[in-house]
Amino acid sequence: MKLKATWFDTIIVVIICLISLLVILPFLYIIAVSFSPPGDSMAGNFFIWPKHWTLDAYSYLLNANTFLTSVKNSVIITAMGTVLSLFVSITLAYALSKKFLPGRRIMLLVIFFTMIFHGGMIPNYLVVKNLGLIDSYWAVVLPAASSAFNIMVIRSFFQSLPESLDEAARIDGAGEFRILYSIVLPLSKPIIATFTLFFMVQFWNEFFSAVIYLNDTSRWPIQPLLRQMVAISASNISAEAAVDASLAANLGPNVQNAAILLAMLPIVMVYPFLQKYFAKGAMLGSIKE
Amino acid sequence: MQRALRPKRFHQLWPFYLLAAPGILYFLTFHYIPMTGLILAFKEYSPFKGMMDSPWVGLDNFRQFFGTSDFYMLLKNTLLISLLNLIIYFPFTIFLSLLLNEVRLKVFKRVSQTIVYLPHFLSWVVIYGITISFFGPSGVINHYLGQWFDGSANFLVSNEWFRPLVIFQSIWKDAGWGTIIFLAALAGINPEQYEAAKVDGASRLQSIWHITLPGIKGTIVILLLLRLGSSMDSNFMQIFLMTNSLNLDVSNVFDLFVYHVGLEQFNYSFAITVGMFKSVASLILVLGANYAAKLLGEEGIF
Numbered sequence: 333m334k335l336k337a338t339w340f341d342t343i344i345v346v347i348i349c350l351i352s353l354l355v356i357l358p359f360l361y362i363i364a365v366s367f368s369p370p371g372d373s374m375a376g377n378f379f380i381w382p383k384h385w386t387l388d389a390y391s392y393l394l395n396a397n398t399f400l401t402s403v404k405n406s407v408i409i410t411a412m413g414t415v416l417s418l419f420v421s422i423t424l425a426y427a428l429s430k431k432f433l434p435g436r437r438i439m440l441l442v443i444f445f446t447m448i449f450h451g452g453m454i455p456n457y458l459v460v461k462n463l464g465l466i467d468s469y470w471a472v473v474l475p476a477a478s479s480a481f482n483i484m485v486i487r488s489f490f491q492s493l494p495e496s497l498d499e500a501a502r503i504d505g506a507g508e509f510r511i512l513y514s515i516v517l518p519l520s521k522p523i524i525a526t527f528t529l530f531f532m533v534q535f536w537n538e539f540f541s542a543v544i545y546l547n548d549t550s551r552w553p554i555q556p557l558l559r560q561m562v563a564i565s566a567s568n569i570s571a572e573a574a575v576d577a578s579l580a581a582n583l584g585p586n587v588q589n590a591a592i593l594l595a596m597l598p599i600v601m602v603y604p605f606l607q608k609y610f611a612k613g614a615m616l617g618s619i620k621e
Numbered sequence: 622m623q624r625a626l627r628p629k630r631f632h633q634l635w636p637f638y639l640l641a642a643p644g645i646l647y648f649l650t651f652h653y654i655p656m657t658g659l660i661l662a663f664k665e666y667s668p669f670k671g672m673m674d675s676p677w678v679g680l681d682n683f684r685q686f687f688g689t690s691d692f693y694m695l696l697k698n699t700l701l702i703s704l705l706n707l708i709i710y711f712p713f714t715i716f717l718s719l720l721l722n723e724v725r726l727k728v729f730k731r732v733s734q735t736i737v738y739l740p741h742f743l744s745w746v747v748i749y750g751i752t753i754s755f756f757g758p759s760g761v762i763n764h765y766l767g768q769w770f771d772g773s774a775n776f777l778v779s780n781e782w783f784r785p786l787v788i789f790q791s792i793w794k795d796a797g798w799g800t801i802i803f804l805a806a807l808a809g810i811n812p813e814q815y816e817a818a819k820v821d822g823a824s825r826l827q828s829i830w831h832i833t834l835p836g837i838k839g840t841i842v843i844l845l846l847l848r849l850g851s852s853m854d855s856n857f858m859q860i861f862l863m864t865n866s867l868n869l870d871v872s873n874v875f876d877l878f879v880y881h882v883g884l885e886q887f888n889y890s891f892a893i894t895v896g897m898f899k900s901v902a903s904l905i906l907v908l909g910a911n912y913a914a915k916l917l918g919e920e921g922i923f
């Protein structure tokens with residue numbers, strides 16, 4: 333059937349274009365400001381195309397120690413968090429995907445209950461504090477190592493794999509760890525890819541636990557630092573003392589917007605890979621046993 | 622079925638328990654041990670005596686909490702943000718899903734989906750930064766307000782603008798992402814229904830009304846109830862960033878109050894009391910929502 337565009341199609345396309353434009357414009361604006369000298373954007377005589385181009389903001393940020401340290405911290409936290417989350421979530425989800433495992437229902441219940449009830453912010457804080465994790469990267473990484481939702485989604489993927497595979501391997505004398513490592517994991521590439529990317533995004537974006545658990549600001553990842561950098565410009569907002577006075581002194585709109593851009597750069601870079609998988613992953617989550 | 626091939630005895634099963642151990646340990650440590658901290662709501666926590674030896678005070682903390690005007694302010698602010706999200710953000714997501722579903726040009730559909738999903742993956746801090754670039758004192762909006770209308774608005778530090786901005790942020794960040802689940806439901810509708818409707822002379826608007834919407838009714842009901850069930854939760858990260866001393870009258874929600882009382886004033890017991898009230902109220906709402914879903918003949922959430 334040949335597609336014939338009616339007025340109805342036209343209206344829909346126009347509305348979607350407008351909505352998409354509304355999503356994209358802020359990005360274009362942020363990029364434009366970050367490449368403009370500070371005076372230009374103050375004058376506001378451009379919107380998405382800089383009048384004069386300059387790399388000042390970027391060269392400034394890439395020479396600012398505080399900023400580079402926060403990027404380094406973010407990279408460490410993201411790497412630690414992703415590896416740990418994958419390990420904890422995959423092993424537990426795999427064990428729980430085995431219907432023959434005695435005690436499986438109780439474990440599932442224990443996990444599921446955390447979805448609807450939790451101690452809350454202060455009890456969590458006290459636990460992290462009592463474990464002596466304050467000011468260590470582990471304080472950011474450990475409490476976020478997994479979630480009931482992750483376990484449910486990964487488990488339902490494992491359950492969709494044919495059981496006869498493990499059984500055949502068992503006959504051949506493979507141990508359970510070997511079955512997981514050499515047979516199940518290679519077959520689970522799509523779900524592992526999805527969650528690797530999800531975890532990377534999650535830990536890169538981590539903000540609040542860094543604020544409450546890391547008093548030592550030299551351990552701060554990029555998000556809390558970015559917040560201080562942009563909050564300063566919204567005068568009237570009493571931001572806490574700036575992490576780095578010299579960094580604050582030089583904050584023009586170009587530097588702030590360059591920092592916003594750099595903070596989202598890794599996300600925008602993994603996004604195309606993520607996109608391939610996540611729709612499927614998100615739908616898997618809605619499938620029930 | 623050859624059941625013999627499945628591990629049955631403990632010496633065959635221990636590898637699975639070993640695999641489960643780190644995860645279970647994680648859930649116990651970071652989800653269940655905190656629940657024991659809730660007893661502090663019934664105590665007057667003293668850092669010198671510790672959690673166990675601090676004196677019991679019964680329901681004093683709860684009495685104190687319900688007795689203050691703070692309680693009503695927090696309840697109102699929290700519920701109002703949830704309600705606004707429910708009547709603006711939620712229908713918008715459905716509207717966007719219907720639009721995307723009607724697009725017949727596959728390439729266009731894929732490109733626009735890619736675009737509207739993207740903001741979901743940005744951190745709230747980045748969203749906050751973008752908001753400041755646009756709505757801040759020296760942001761674009763104020764620049765043009767000054768140039769064209771000779772005026773300016775203190776978007777970020779006013780009571781009036783807080784809620785509209787927060788709802789707008791939610792829509793910008795998550796409405797696109799929210800369409801995924803509706804689009805999945807829409808894909809499940811039998812195309813023959815549309816062809817039958819077409820033969821009967823239905824217009825596309827009529828098909829949407831009589832086939833598409835009823836086709837996703839179940840999904841709408843479930844998601845609506847899920848949102849109702851979580852109406853005590855505000856998007857804490859978003860609110861935390863957007864709040865300041867000048868809009869606290871409208872921005873102060875339960876989670877934020879817990880943060881201020883607990884982690885800034887170190888009044889752990891009282892903060893835990895407030896947090897516990899919120900957790901229990903949420904639990905009741907979720908269970909109630911699930912019950913309602915089943916009454917309506919839907920599958921329920923669990």
